[in-house]
Structure formats: structure tokens, C-alpha cells
Amino acid sequence: MPGYVFKIMLEDSHPPVWRRVLVPEKITFYDLHRVIQTVFGWDDEHLHSFSIPSQRIQIGQNDDDWSEYDYEETETLLEQFILGQKSFRYTYDFGDDWIHKITFEKEDPEYSGRSPVLLKVKGDNFEEDTGGVWFGDTPENRRPLDAEKVKDKLRRMNFPRRDDLAAKLEDLNALQAKLQDTLKKVEDFFSQDLESMRTEQLQKAHEISPMAEKVNAWKKFADRAGAKTLKCVRGSRTNEQLLLDLSEQELKDYCKYLQIPVVYSWGKEKLAGTLANTFREHPEYLMYVFFEDEWKELKYLRNLNRKEIKFSGKDLDTVIKALALGIMHVNIPDETEGAAAVLELAADGENLFPAVTPKETRERYRHIRSLSDKLGEMILSYGMIEIHSMHTLFCKINQENPEEADFFRFLYWHARFNNMLQTVYLADGTCFAVMDGLDPRRIFQDMTKYSEGMDYRIFTQNELYANAKTPLYVYPELESLYSSLTGSLRLPVPFAEELLTDISHGIMDGCTLKEIFDSISALNLDEKPLDLTCELWEAVSGVMLVFPVPMLKGRSRTEYAAIKKISPWDIRMADDAAFENTSALRMCK
Secondary structure (H helix, E strand, O other): OOEEEEEEEEEOOOOOOEEEEEEEEOOOOHHHHHHHHHHHHOOOOOOEEEEEEOOEEEEEOOOOOOOOOOOOHHOOOOOHHHOOEEEEEEEEEEOOEEEEEEEEEEEEOOOOOOOOEEEEEOEEEEEEOOOOOOOOOOOHHOOOOOOHHHHHHHHHOOOOOOOOHHHHHHHHHHHHHHHHHHHHHHHHHHHHHHHHHEEEEEEHHHHOOOHHHHHHHHHHHHHHHOOOEEEEEEOOHHHHHHOOOOHHHHHHHHHHHOOOOOOOOOHHHHHHHHHHHHHHHHHOOEEEEEHHHHHHHHHHOOOOOEEEEOOOOOOOHHHHHHHHOOOOOOOOOOOOOOOOEEEEEEEOOHHHOOOOOHHHHHHHHHHHHHHHHHHHHHHHHHOEEHHHHHHHHHHHOOOOOOHHHHHHHHHHHHHHHHOOEEEEEOOOOOOEEEOOOHHHHEEEEEEHOOOOOHHHHOOHHHHHHHHOHHHHHHOOOHHHHHHHHHHHOOOOHHHHHHHHHHHHHHHHHHHHHHHHHHHHHHOOHHHHOHHHHHHHHHHHHOOOOOOOOOHOOOOOHHHHHHOOOOOHHHOOOOOHHHOOOOOOOHHHO
């Protein structure tokens, strides 16, 4: 029967204090509590609890005075939760909040004993009569751990096998599996009558379309080693026929991007025909999708009738977009050396290119770049914004008045198509534009909690430009953080810049101080001097207080707190009151 090896570290201890222990299988969380009390020299005179943050589960002793726990620790086996977790936490003394991070390291299949074993020790013990003094604050409050005495106490702990609880757990798991199986059978039964209606729609939503297969084949060709050639010819299929290689859902997405009203009953043929007509009537829309250098490459490829050219990497995205828009079709050869890929221009491809002079082309792209830059500045400043509000603010800030449909067309067909931002929808159809890399679900939950009913903050043009181009100079706190990373912590500039981006994204997601520090664990702050850790805490918290965040609709915590007349530290700076009481935070605030 196996044993389990845990590393138990006292958080925010300087120098680090941790124990590695081996415990037998089929013990309860209460048994583990007794082990922790013994190996850390605690006196078991205060309340305690276990928490599994990833599942938001609390485990402890439920009684008449304290009955908020999800599971009773004397009735809950470790196996019920810990085997699927990288770590969980144990808190002792809800006044001083001694928080222990417990990491499940491995199973020991050879262990057959019923007593816990102390495997390794790091850090001194804590004097029990000091009234909660922080580890290492004064030498007289520390004493060496008597490891042999602890080991002897552990040997005298002989935990019985909790086979009754293990049986209940097996029964519970079997019941859950049976329930899931029953629910699936019920769902299958009731879905049979709907299957003829649903099957086609589900397949359309999840199928790999011929267009996607075509694009993937092109990417594989481009990734092949060795020299590659392309041959461009006039094809026999029209733009409308090539668009039929898209799935029905992809065709509907294109119509949505182009602000084309769609009737629910339309099939692929009607959708593809509508799109092809739109491209013929408004070939300038294609310029939204292609960047200026890509547009030049596309026109170059269009004019290479039956000529062979060497493939260059810069053509990769141009061809992908041409395929996805039904402008071209590609025939990929096998891996025979020297075989050329054949690009076929749509039979009516000439109708897809606007008849404009080079000067007019430059003017159009100047306008596209200007509009793209303004959208980019807005999304970088707001992080996540409802698109109707985005249009309203765009008009106010830039003193321009594009029609809403034109604005959305550009937002979707240029920015969304080119993955410059993402769009997410609520169940009621409300759409948000979101900066790539952020967590829209989390942001929306916090937005609902803190700023529902509030208007978005109105930035000036200069503020938007500065936020997008020179945030280090706009926010001295951000520059201070960067200086801490490159100066005090001596991180290489590329690593520091990448870390600064990750921290900024975490702040915009609404992460707390603790979550951000958990995300930069690679810095091994436990091994750094305490003053450097506090310097970094101060720098990160400084940025969090002044940086505009999506959950507050573009306001900083400081600005929002002034409006609400509260402390900015109450706005998701800490996980909960217990975290705010930890000694590390008290020292750094």
C-alpha cells in the first residue's frame, strides 16, 4: 500500500521554513493536521482549516460556533482531493494566519507503515510563548528543531486505516459515475426526436471545413524543408464556388463581420452567394483584411499567369488570407522534390480588386492604418469594452462620426480577422472587444460586481496614445517596477520585459497581489533577501493602484476609490481578509 510524500512550507517565512513528510494512505485531513502541528512545533490551541483554492473548497471542524466548511476534516480522506492537486493550503490561528502551502510530491509505493515519517527539515522551530512573533524577527524567538524528538512523536502516531471512509468514497464515486451515465442515457433518449434537426447544426459547428483543410495543407507545404516553388494559374472556380469550401458557421461569421443581415433559414449556397456579391460590390473591403505589403504581394501573385516563383516565408499569410476569402485555391503536391504548389486565381478574381490608382491605394491604406491605430489604442487602454460603447467613445474622443455598421465592419473584418483583438458574447447577445491574452469571463464578473451601471471613463486622444506607446513614462509606478526587475533583481532586459507584460496582463485581468506573485514564482523570491521581496511587493502594488483596469471600465483603483469613497485596497488587491492579515502584506503595505 502506498504512502504520500508532501512538502509543507510556511508561507512568507524568512529564511524559508519547511518540512518534507511521508504519511500513510487512507488517513483523514484531521490526521494530517496532527502531523503538521507536530512537525512545526505548534500547540494546537487555535482554529485551523484546509483549503483547496482551485476548487474553492474549505475543509475543517464543523461545530455550532463554526460551521462554514464544505467538508468535515475527520470524515474526509486525503485521497478524495489531494491526488488531483498540485498543492493546497493549511491555515493555523485565524488571528495571525500562519499559512502553510502543502505540495503533493509523489507516491511511495513501498511504504506500508501506519505512522508518519519526517524526511527532511529546513528552518528552525518557533517559540510557542512569543505571542505570534514572525519567524526570524529576533534570534531569541527561534530555537533549533529537535528532529529526533519530533520523529519519536510521529512514530507514536499510529493512524488506523480509514477503510470505512474509503468504502464510502468508492460508493460515492460509483454513484456519481452511475448518475452521469444515467443522465447521458436520459439526454440521449430525449435527443433522439431532435436528432434530425440538431445533427446537421452540430456538425456544421464542429466540422473541419474543406477550407480549413486547404489552409492546413498550405501551412504544411510552407513548413517543408528545402526550396519550394509556386506556380500561379487562372482557375475555373468562381469566388462564390470557392467560398462554399467554408463551413456554414464560417460563412455566417463572415456575414456578421461584414454587417450583412442573415436570415436563419439561409443555407450555404445563399450565404456564399451573398458574400460573393458583397465582395464584387465592395472590393475595398478586402483591403481591410490584407495589410498593405500583403496587398502588394497578392496583386503580384495575381499577375503571375503560369509562372513559377520561389516560395518565400512572407507569402505565407498572404496566401492563407487569399484562400480563406475564396480569392484563390491551392493544389499541394506530394513531397517530390522540386514539385510546385499551384495557386489558382478565382475565375472572376479580377472583379475582386478595386480599380484604384497607386496614389489612391496609398491614401486608403493611410486611412486604414489611422483607424487601426486608434482602435488599437482604445483596446490597449480599456482592455475589454462593449462594442457599442466603444463606437460612442471613438466618436467623442476622435471627433469623427463613422456609421455604427461601418465601425463594426472595420472592427470585425480588420481587427478581429487579423487577431488584433478577440470578441466575446454574452447570452443576451451583448458583444465585447477584448485585448488578446485577457480572461473576459473573469473581467466581466468583476465588472458586474464593481462598475455595473457606470459609464466608461473617457480618455483623451493624448492619453490613449500614451497608454499604447509609452506606458512606462505615463505611469512612474510601472517604470519603478521595471527598474526593480532589471536593477535590484538583475533580470535580463528581454526577460524583464516579458515578465512586465505578464504582470500587466494579470493586473488587467483583476488578479490580486497574491495571484500575481504566484504567477512569477520562477523568480524564487523565497531565496531572495527580504528587502528585495518587499521592494517588488511595493512596486507591483503601486502599479495595481494606478493602472487602468477593465473591471472598472478604464479607471484605476485609485480613481474608482475616490468616486466610491472607499480604500483602493478594498478593490481586489487581496484574496480575502485572511490574506490581508498575513505578515508579509503587513510589512509591505
